[in-house]
Amino acid sequence: MRAITYAEALREALAEEMRRDERVFVFGEDVELGYAFTVCKGLIDEFGPERVRDTPICEQTIVGIAVGSSMIGMRPVPEIEFCDLLTLCMDQICNEAAKLRYMSGGQVCFPLVVRSPAGKWGSFGAQHSQTLDAWFMHVPGLKVAVPATPYDAKGLLKSAIRDDNPVLFIERKLLYQIPGPVPEGEYLVPLGQAKIHREGKDATVVAIGRMVSLALNASETLEKEGIKATILDPRTLVPLDRESILASVRETHRVVIVEEGCKTGGVGGEIAAVVSEEALDDLDAPIRRVAALDTPVPFNAALEDFVLPSEERIIQAVRDVVSF
């Protein structure tokens, strides 16, 4: 199978969906040239400035246009260059896109996909390095997808674009240039279905986004110690594939949840609560969370690495639950 990067996979998804459905269009800051992470690069050549459009630096307007155009039957896919800036469009996303279908009694739907990269890029400072998945997970009416591989990036984005509900599509900066196997031709990855990357009987590591590759590396080290871990990626946080997580916990009896966002009020807390509510009697050790420290992400590279989760911390957490 051919290998393409995460960014190329996303671009393929956009192109395929734009070809398939003329209501699909992309817009945002620098999308015509494909800044900052090259996802939209070249789309303008095929689809023209009508469907690939630069906007001023005004995030609330970008999402506001998306909400309005989706309301009249378009399928907009706006890009917010850094997920940190989603704060500027919280009203549009959380109070309008997420709620208006409900408030209109289902008369109007909002098929928009807000794409935005999150997480570390490397010394991008506290306002350009956050991982805010959990914020949107907390809003009823939104779906949240976090692809970890080129394959999932393409398949999930295509599903998101076809969904009639607003989807927050939160990508990962450090994954954009990482290649991975992606089949030729069309396929979909359904929202709400987890993926098991590796199976082991000793612990379940639920990893999200870029943390999947860290967890996979960690599992290789652990395997040398005789500890075999299952690496499970939920792929979408809303809807969350509770059944797959619980089934794995019932096999391994130990859970470590790894996320790039901060620990307090994070995704890991929600998944841990699901596990303890549904599978307490299957646990052999407390649930451990590996997450960013509760601090702004530092600019200093060494401090940034210290604050964000690392392979070593995942290894420690798995050792901890196995030996508890």
Next chain:
Amino acid sequence: MMATEVTIPNLGYTMTVAKILRFVKSVGDSVEAGETLFEIETDKVNYGIEAPVSGVVKAILRDEGDEVPVGGVVAIIGDRDEQVDLARYMGREGEGEGKAPEGERQEREVVSAARLEKGRVLASPVARKMARERGIDLTLIRGSGRSGRIRMADVERYLREVMTEGREIEAGPTFPEIAEVITMTSMRATIARRLSRSFREAPHFNLFTEVDMTEVNRLRESTGDSIEAQAGTRLSINDILIKGAALVLREFPLLNARLVDEKIEVLKDIHIGLAVALDEGLIVPAVEKADHKRLWQIARERKDLVDRARQGRLKLHEIERGTFTISNLGMYDVYFFTSILNPPQTGILSVGRIVERPVVRGGSIVIRPIADMSLAVDHRVVDGAVGARFLEALKRGLENPYTLL
């Protein structure tokens, strides 16, 4: 109202632990002061522990079947809305034991530690679930997790070991088969422990004599009806032995004494214990101040004590108060025997069957009812001559029982 602790009271000199038989009240129940909260079994009796105050049972800290040392907290009574800090009562087993002898305290502390563990087994949820599903007592499993936590792997290992053990037993036909394993009752275990200690620590010697019981028999016959009218029972040999021993003990105070830490405590009152055989063991209720009592009074008290011993309704002080013991196996075909001292007493009289035997009286052989008796004495307290003089005096008294009246 402050929360009130309900503890195991010290019910007797040798009491160290009590076993909780049954809880009458549960957590949340209202209780009036004086109502029975739970029942315990000591080495001597079963006993109901009453609520010291009125209130609500806030906590029960032990299980039925637990052995709890004297002073150990069993339950907490407080106001209905009161918050009780239960953590305070965890790990307090050792309290209230200051009076216990050193050796026994150590033994109890081991028991306490095991029980503490039993009350708060550290186990992971899945280990608990497995144990529950397979009916395994978690306290039997050694935990390999942190702080001895029982983990799933420990339950699995235990199951493997149990299954392996089972196979080995099947494969090994050379061992004698066990038909039944009887766990000692608290009473049996106490008898075993106390008598072992007595036999080990108190150097006994035994003195033997034979007593002509002609006059004792005559006394019983002549007073039979009148004593029965007063006492509600016929005068027994035991009654006369009790009275005789009590009177003679007045002259031999060292035989009415006990040894405590190299001090001989001579006891003021003379309470004669009579060994009563029950199905489950031996119990020795004592006739109080027998030297001051008339024979009919002794008969009445003896009958009452024996009846209640058989019904398990003796009070603790009736068992604890004995200062000297008589053990009579005369109803069996036993001519003579010796007894082990009933600690902490100094002497015990063993009485065999009355048998008609040819004896020489005034140069002629006559047939007389004779009872062989032995006196076991703690040599640490008295020597041979003292014991011998006591036995001689007792023999003289029994052969001339009218001096006992």
